Amino acid sequence: MIPMTVNNMILTMAVCLFGLGVVAIGAGVFILIARVMGDDLRTISNQTAQLAKKGMAEDVSGLVGNASELVNALNELVRTTSGVGIFLILIGFILLLAAYYLVLQISI
Numbered sequence: 001m002i003p004m005t006v007n008n009m010i011l012t013m014a015v016c017l018f019g020l021g022v023v024a025i026g027a028g029v030f031i032l033i034a035r036v037m038g039d040d041l042r043t044i045s046n047q048t049a050q051l052a053k054k055g056m057a058e059d060v061s062g063l064v065g066n067a068s069e070l071v072n073a074l075n076e077l078v079r080t081t082s083g084v085g086i087f088l089i090l091i092g093f094i095l096l097l098a099a100y101y102l103v104l105q106i107s108i
Contacts, residue, residue, distance in 0.1 A: 028088030
């Protein structure tokens, strides 16, 4: 069995927290870049706008109402996805700060 001193235990905890923080920040940035800027979302948004224009030109009020609801749902989806990404980035920075605090507690 490997003998663990208090300093080694604190350092191990700090390394784990640092790793989790880096992973959380990376996941948050990935969500912000990949999900919010996804091609599928842009395609649906463009097609919905074209559908709404066609509905107004042909006086189909139900089609325009449904298209506007879809645009509102897409906007809400983008806001939710952005919120999750920002939350992960904040958690990552908090974990990095906790790791830094633990490293400061190591007595030499």
